[in-house]
Amino acid sequence: MYDIIIIGGGAAGFFAAINAAEKNKDLKIAILERGKDVLQKVRVSGGGRCNVTHACFEPATLINYYPRGKEKLLEPFRKFQPTDTIEWFENHGVKIKKEADGRMFPVSNSSQSIIECFLDACSNNNIEILTNARVESIEKQEEEWRVIIGGERVLATKKLMIATGSDTAIWRLLEKLELNIVPPVPSLFTFNIKDDRIKDLMGISVEQATCRIRHSKSGNKSLDNFSSNGAALITHWGLSGPAILKLSAWAARELNEANYQFEVIVNWLGNTDMEKARQHLHQLITLQPKKNVFANTEFGLPIRLWKSLCTASGIGEYQKWAETGKKHLIKFTEQLTACTFNVNGKSTFKEEFVTAGGVDLEEIDFEKFNSKKHPSLFMAGEVLNIDAITGGFNFQAAWTGGWLAAQHL
Numbered sequence: 001m002y003d004i005i006i007i008g009g010g011a012a013g014f015f016a017a018i019n020a021a022e023k024n025k026d027l028k029i030a031i032l033e034r035g036k037d038v039l040q041k042v043r044v045s046g047g048g049r050c051n052v053t054h055a056c057f058e059p060a061t062l063i064n065y066y067p068r069g070k071e072k073l074l075e076p077f078r079k080f081q082p083t084d085t086i087e088w089f090e091n092h093g094v095k096i097k098k099e100a101d102g103r104m105f106p107v108s109n110s111s112q113s114i115i116e117c118f119l120d121a122c123s124n125n126n127i128e129i130l131t132n133a134r135v136e137s138i139e140k141q142e143e144e145w146r147v148i149i150g151g152e153r154v155l156a157t158k159k160l161m162i163a164t165g166s167d168t169a170i171w172r173l174l175e176k177l178e179l180n181i182v183p184p185v186p187s188l189f190t191f192n193i194k195d196d197r198i199k200d201l202m203g204i205s206v207e208q209a210t211c212r213i214r215h216s217k218s219g220n221k222s223l224d225n226f227s228s229n230g231a232a233l234i235t236h237w238g239l240s241g242p243a244i245l246k247l248s249a250w251a252a253r254e255l256n257e258a259n260y261q262f263e264v265i266v267n268w269l270g271n272t273d274m275e276k277a278r279q280h281l282h283q284l285i286t287l288q289p290k291k292n293v294f295a296n297t298e299f300g301l302p303i304r305l306w307k308s309l310c311t312a313s314g315i316g317e318y319q320k321w322a323e324t325g326k327k328h329l330i331k332f333t334e335q336l337t338a339c340t341f342n343v344n345g346k347s348t349f350k351e352e353f354v355t356a357g358g359v360d361l362e363e364i365d366f367e368k369f370n371s372k373k374h375p376s377l378f379m380a381g382e383v384l385n386i387d388a389i390t391g392g393f394n395f396q397a398a399w400t401g402g403w404l405a406a407q408h409l
C-alpha cells in the first residue's frame with residue numbers, strides 16, 4: 001500500500017513526486033515507468049540541452065503560448081510560473097540561463113543536469129522508481145486505487161497520479177473511468193513543400209516573415225483564420241522555423257482534418273504589405289534605373305531567395321530596374337509578399353514535438369490538477385489536452401501541473 005503512486009516517469013511525474021515528498025517526508029511514493037529508463041523525453045529535449053522554460057514572467061502573457069489550455073492555465077501560472085521554475089531548479093543545484101530568444105536552458109547546456117537533479121532528489125526523499133513497469137489496468141476500489149503492472153503485479157495506493165504523456169493505452173483506461181478524452185493529433189511539425197522556388201535554398205532563413213494558411217482543396221475555410229510571424233526557415237523538405245511551427249500548433253486540429261493538404265502564403269517582408277512593397281519597387285525604377293535587379297537584393301532578403309523570386313516573376317539575370325514593366329512589378333510584389341506554396345504533408349521537427357488532445361480540460365479541477373469525478377486521481381503534463389508552441393512552454397505546463405498536484409497529493 002502506497003500513499004501515492006505516479007504512473008509515468010517523465011517531467012510531470014518526477015516533478016510531482018519530488019514536490020510531494022519534500023512537502024511531507026513520511027509519504028510512501030512510487031513512480032512507475034513502462035520503459036527501462038526514466039526521463040527519456042527530458043534527455044532528448046531541446047536537442048539534448050532541455051529547454052526547461054521560457055523567460056515570460058507574466059501569467060496573462062504566458063497563457064498566449066498555449067493553443068490548448070490557455071484559459072485554464074491562468075490561475076495555475078499565478079501559483080507556479082517560470083520564475084518559480086528557475087528558483088526551484090537553482091535551489092536544487094541547477095543554474096538556468098536565458099538565451100536571446102527567451103528560451104531558458106541549464107547553464108551546463110545538458111539535459112543530463114536535470115535528470116541527475118531529479119534522480120538525486122528521488123534518492124534523498126526515498127521515492128521508489130520502478131522501471132519496466134507498464135501499467136495495464138487501473139481499478140478504483142472504495143477509497144483506494146489498484147494498479148496492475150505486467151498482467152499480474154497489483155499495487156494499491158490512496159492517491160493516484162497519471163503523468164503518462166501522450167500514451168493512447170492510458171487514455172483508453174481513463175475512458176473506462178468515464179473521463180472524456182479529446183482525440184489526439186500531432187502538433188509542432190514542419191510543412192512538406194516541393195517547389196522550384198525553394199528547391200535549392202535549404203538553410204536560408206528570413207528573420208521576420210508572416211505566414212498564413214489558406215483553406216485546403218477540401219474547402220475547410222476555418223483554416224483561413226490562422227497566421228503567424230517570426231523566422232521562416234527553408235529546409236530540404238519545405239518550410240520550418242518558428243513562424244511555421246507556431247502555425248502547426250495553432251491549426252493542429254484543422255490541419256489534421258485537412259489531411260495536411262493546404263496552402264501556406266508567405267510574406268517574406270513580414271509587416272511590409274503588398275502596396276508598400278510595390279511603392280518601394282516603383283521608387284527603385286526611378287532612383288536606380290541602370291542597376292541590375294537580379295544581383296541586388298532589397299528589404300534585407302537573402303540574395304539567393306531574392307534571385308529565386310526574381311526568376312519566378314520572369315525577371316531575367318541581366319535585367320535592369322528601368323526594364324521592369326508593370327507586369328513584372330505586379331508578379332514580383334506578389335512573390336515577395338504573398339508567395340503561395342502547396343503543402344503536401346508534414347515532417348517531424350526533431351527538437352520538440354507534442355500531441356494536442358488528451359483528457360478533456362472540463363474533467364479537471366485546476367486548483368489541484370485532479371479529476372472532478374474522482375478527486376483522488378491527479379493528472380498533469382501531456383496526458384491533459386494542453387500543449388504549447390515550441391520554446392520551453394510545454395515543460396512549463398508539466399512543472400506547473402506537477403507542482404500544484406503535489407501540494408494536494
Ligand SMILES: Cc1cc2nc3c(=O)[nH]c(=O)nc-3n(C[C@H](O)[C@H](O)[C@H](O)COP(=O)(O)OP(=O)(O)OC[C@H]3O[C@@H](n4cnc5c(N)ncnc54)[C@H](O)[C@@H]3O)c2cc1C
Pocket residue numbers: 007008009010011012013032033034035038039040041042044045046047050051052053133134135136163164165166167169170350351352353354380381382383391392393394395396398
Ligand atoms: C524530441 C522532443 C523534444 C522536446 N523538447 C522540449 C523542450 O526542449 N522544451 C519543452 O518545453 N518541451 C519539449 N518537448 C515536449 C516535452 O518533452 C513534453 O511536453 C513533456 O515531456 C511532457 O511531460 P509528461 O511528463 O507529460 O510526459 P513524458 O515526458 O512523455 O513522460 C511520460 C512517461 O510516462 C511513461 N508511460 C506512458 N505510459 C505508461 C504506462 N502505461 N505505464 C508506465 N509508464 C508509462 C512514458 O514511458 C514516459 O516516460 C519535447 C518533446 C520531444 C518529443
